[in-house]
Amino acid sequence: MRARIVQGEDVLKIVDLLRQDHEVYAPFYGRGRDSYFDVVTDTNRDRIQIHVPNPYYPPKRFLLPHIERLLRIRQEAGDWKLEPEYNQVRRAIFGIRSCDVAGINHLDRYFLGRGFRDIYYEQRRRLLFLVNVVCTDPEADIDKSCYCPCADTGPAARGHFDLQLMDLGGEFMAVAGSEAGEKLFTHPIFKKGTPAHVDRRREILDTIRRQFKATTSWFSAAVRYISQGKVLDKIWEEVGIRCLECGGCTFVCPACTCFTVSDRRLSDVEVERVRIWDACALTGYTRMAGGFNPRKAVHDRRNRRFFRKLAHYFMQRELSMACVGCGRCAAVCHGDVGMPSVVEMIRRTTAAKEPHELVRA
Amino acid sequence: MSWFEPDNIYRPKIAILDRVVDEIAEVKTFFWHFKNPADQEAFRHFRPGQFAQVSIFGTGEFPASLPPSPTETETFFTIRQVGSVTAALHQFKPGAQFGVRGPYGNGFPMESYQGQNLVFVAGGIGLIPLRSGIVYALKNREKYGRIQIFYGSRNPRDLMYLTSLQEWQKADGFECHLTVDRADASWSGNVGVVGGLFKKPGVSIPVENTTAFVCGPPVMFRFVIKDLVAMGFKDHQIVSTLERYMKCGVGKCGHCCIGVAYVCLDGPVFTYEQIQKLGEDI
Ligand SMILES: Cc1cc2nc3c(=O)[nH]c(=O)nc-3n(C[C@H](O)[C@H](O)[C@H](O)COP(=O)(O)OP(=O)(O)OC[C@H]3O[C@@H](n4cnc5c(N)ncnc54)[C@H](O)[C@@H]3O)c2cc1C
Ligand code: SF4
Ligand code: FES
Numbered sequence: 001m002r003a004r005i006v007q008g009e010d011v012l013k014i015v016d017l018l019r020q021d022h023e024v025y026a027p028f029y030g031r032g033r034d035s036y037f038d039v040v041t042d043t044n045r046d047r048i049q050i051h052v053p054n055p056y057y058p059p060k061r062f063l064l065p066h067i068e069r070l071l072r073i074r075q076e077a078g079d080w081k082l083e084p085e086y087n088q089v090r091r092a093i094f095g096i097r098s099c100d101v102a103g104i105n106h107l108d109r110y111f112l113g114r115g116f117r118d119i120y121y122e123q124r125r126r127l128l129f130l131v132n133v134v135c136t137d138p139e140a141d142i143d144k145s146c147y148c149p150c151a152d153t154g155p156a157a158r159g160h161f162d163l164q165l166m167d168l169g170g171e172f173m174a175v176a177g178s179e180a181g182e183k184l185f186t187h188p189i190f191k192k193g194t195p196a197h198v199d200r201r202r203e204i205l206d207t208i209r210r211q212f213k214a215t216t217s218w219f220s221a222a223v224r225y226i227s228q229g230k231v232l233d234k235i236w237e238e239v240g241i242r243c244l245e246c247g248g249c250t251f252v253c254p255a256c257t258c259f260t261v262s263d264r265r266l267s268d269v270e271v272e273r274v275r276i277w278d279a280c281a282l283t284g285y286t287r288m289a290g291g292f293n294p295r296k297a298v299h300d301r302r303n304r305r306f307f308r309k310l311a312h313y314f315m316q317r318e319l320s321m322a323c324v325g326c327g328r329c330a331a332v333c334h335g336d337v338g339m340p341s342v343v344e345m346i347r348r349t350t351a352a353k354e355p356h357e358l359v360r361a
Numbered sequence: 362m363s364w365f366e367p368d369n370i371y372r373p374k375i376a377i378l379d380r381v382v383d384e385i386a387e388v389k390t391f392f393w394h395f396k397n398p399a400d401q402e403a404f405r406h407f408r409p410g411q412f413a414q415v416s417i418f419g420t421g422e423f424p425a426s427l428p429p430s431p432t433e434t435e436t437f438f439t440i441r442q443v444g445s446v447t448a449a450l451h452q453f454k455p456g457a458q459f460g461v462r463g464p465y466g467n468g469f470p471m472e473s474y475q476g477q478n479l480v481f482v483a484g485g486i487g488l489i490p491l492r493s494g495i496v497y498a499l500k501n502r503e504k505y506g507r508i509q510i511f512y513g514s515r516n517p518r519d520l521m522y523l524t525s526l527q528e529w530q531k532a533d534g535f536e537c538h539l540t541v542d543r544a545d546a547s548w549s550g551n552v553g554v555v556g557g558l559f560k561k562p563g564v565s566i567p568v569e570n571t572t573a574f575v576c577g578p579p580v581m582f583r584f585v586i587k588d589l590v591a592m593g594f595k596d597h598q599i600v601s602t603l604e605r606y607m608k609c610g611v612g613k614c615g616h617c618c619i620g621v622a623y624v625c626l627d628g629p630v631f632t633y634e635q636i637q638k639l640g641e642d643i
Contacts, residue, residue, distance in 0.1 A: 070371050070372075071371070071372065073418045073419070075418075078458070079375075079458065080375055080418055080458050080460070082372060082373070082375075082460070084369055084371075084372055110613075111613065114612055114626075115611075115612060115626065116370045116611040116612060116613065117370070118370065118613055119368070119369050119370070120369075120371075257613070257615060258614060258615035258616070259608070259609075259613075259614050259615070260608050260614065260616070261371075261421070261422060261608045261609065261614065262421070263418065263419050263420060263421050263422075265419055271418055271419040273371075275614075278614070278615070278616075280615070307620075308615075308618065311621060313621040314621070
């Protein structure tokens with residue numbers, strides 16, 4: 001991967017460059033510490049935040065919108081005409097965090113791999129440019145729920161971006177992750193770096209890795225226990241009791257993929273078929289015609305989310321993990337059964353029961 | 362649609378309803394063909410046990426087994442009216458248009474059963490997903506050993522595909538045993554659960570080199586499995602089809618995922634051995 005140096009005052013010029021042929025989204029502050037991705041305009045351009053808490057509304061919506069039209073279905077003289085609509089808009093996300101880059105990689109594997117390709121996803125992905133910003137500010141960038149070092153997705157993504165920016169203090173190191181990213185380097189704001197820059201990058205990464213508040217999430221132990229079916233039922237029951245069934249964890253998750261499909265009438269002769277984000281936490285998710293629901297108890301459904309994300313079988317199937325350590329679910333869950341807490345619950349309780357376990361609970 | 366085809370996996374092809382046949386109460390068979398002959402040709406090569414996604418535009422989509430065998434010329438679905446989408450289809454008259462995409466799922470590996478005896482055990486509308494395998498086996502009669510059907514329903518009026526059953530019975534080396542839970546004046550045959558047929562005088566079921574297909578309501582499924590295992594059937598000799606809430610049929614929406622399997626991709630056909638390893642109640 002090739003790297004260049006960009007001066008601090010020039011960094012937003014990358015946004016300007018991208019805006020020439022992309023709809024660019026970047027992070028902004030809301031009223032307080034809340035943040036969100038919005039389209040960059042001439043008016044808000046100077047308010048773009050480089051160091052900012054990662055917005056809860058995950059960037060997966062640029063690939064799998066909350067509600068997406070799949071087909072326009074029209075009746076004409078008795079015949080049904082189906083018109084698929086594909087995305088034509090070239091978009092760029094400036095300031096996507098490393099965890100979310102890994103989330104998009106997971107979505108790529110899920111929607112484009114495994115036999116059937118999802119053309120709606122593909123059309124959006126093909127036109128999406130990712131500018132990853134490495135989290136280096138322990139105050140603004142790193143939340144107490146973040147645990148990418150444990151999920152091995154950050155703080156610096158190792159791939160799947162077009163351009164990666166890392167703040168070296170007053171200047172940024174830009175790394176190209178794709179041909180399209182490298183093409184930007186022809187612009188004069190990108191200057192050659194020195195070995196000192198590379199050393200500086202390494203130092204900053206070494207320091208920042210130690211500044212995470214909650215890095216110990218014992219993923220590997222939880223993966224092993226779940227894959228081997230060793231997790232005690234009482235843990236799932238406990239998780240079930242604490243789950244309020246709001247579905248929030250799945251909606252903020254950059255790696256959750258479930259959707260439902262619904263037909264909506266637009267007029268007497270026209271219908272649209274849409275897909276809408278769905279959540280395995282919700283009761284209706286597995287309910288079949290006639291009312292039979294194989295996953296009736298709330299803990300069966302909570303179990304589902306963690307099984308789907310942590311069972312070794314699925315990682316093998318997708319060659320990526322459905323949790324990237326962004327910590328969003330931990331931050332939004334009212335019952336404190338986000339991923340890090342549940343992993344911890346699994347490890348503690350199961351380890352205590354395991355005769356050969358060296359880690360004391 | 363073939364693997365890896367960069368096609369729109371959610372886009373149904375237009376189908377036209379030819380005729381409707383009443384089967385039993387609330388169950389009808391819908392004969393149809395694709396509007397575009399190329400779609401019909403592409404669809405022909407399905408495997409017994411696969412399913413398709415049926416679209417009633419404006420109401421929704423649902424999964425339905427393919428009861429015809431690929432060796433038959435007509436395509437049809439047999440559908441019970443349960444909810445909104447199936448009810449809409451039940452209102453359809455010949456000439457009406459709807460959407461079909463598929464075939465999906467793994468289907469029964471009929472080739473790998475060559476040289477084996479086949480035992481089909483069905484309860485109620487569980488005969489729908491088995492029909493394809495039965496017709497396929499009869500068409501390729503010389504490839505298989507003994508073929509037996511054990512079929513039961515609540516009462517005589519709930520027995521499905523009766524004309525087909527009578528026709529199949531004429532085939533060489535084909536046994537068909539029917540039973541009902543409750544007889545009425547019209548019924549002079551067996552009375553009792555399907556499993557009771559296994560012990561009927563004159564019935565012998567080969568266990569060695571046999572595959573048993575079991576489809577029916579959950580209670581019937583559990584009892585029949587118990588009976589088969591008691592007879593000496595190993596878990597891998599028993600196959601069934603699972604039914605799950607489905608939205609996409611192509612492994613993307615997540616709804617059908619049970620334990621470690623996606624029913625729409627890895628199923629709907631599973632051996633009893635696999636079912637037990639899924640890690641979730643069925
Ligand atoms: C592989 C497979 C094969 C099937 N084959 C047949 C068949 O040959 N004949 C038949 O009569 N029925 C079959 N079913 C069951 C049939 O799909 C449901 O009865 C049907 O979806 C109910 O739809 P509805 O809209 O009338 O009910 P509603 O309750 O209104 O359901 C609305 C939507 O929920 C989903 N849904 C509800 N119940 C089920 C279910 N049991 N399975 C899957 N999705 C569901 C569907 O997407 C449906 O469109 C099969 C199911 C599966 C999974
Ligand atoms: S499970 Fe939680 S921590 Fe993991 S990627 Fe999803 S929202 Fe982030
Ligand atoms: S039906 Fe959508 S994943 Fe199987």
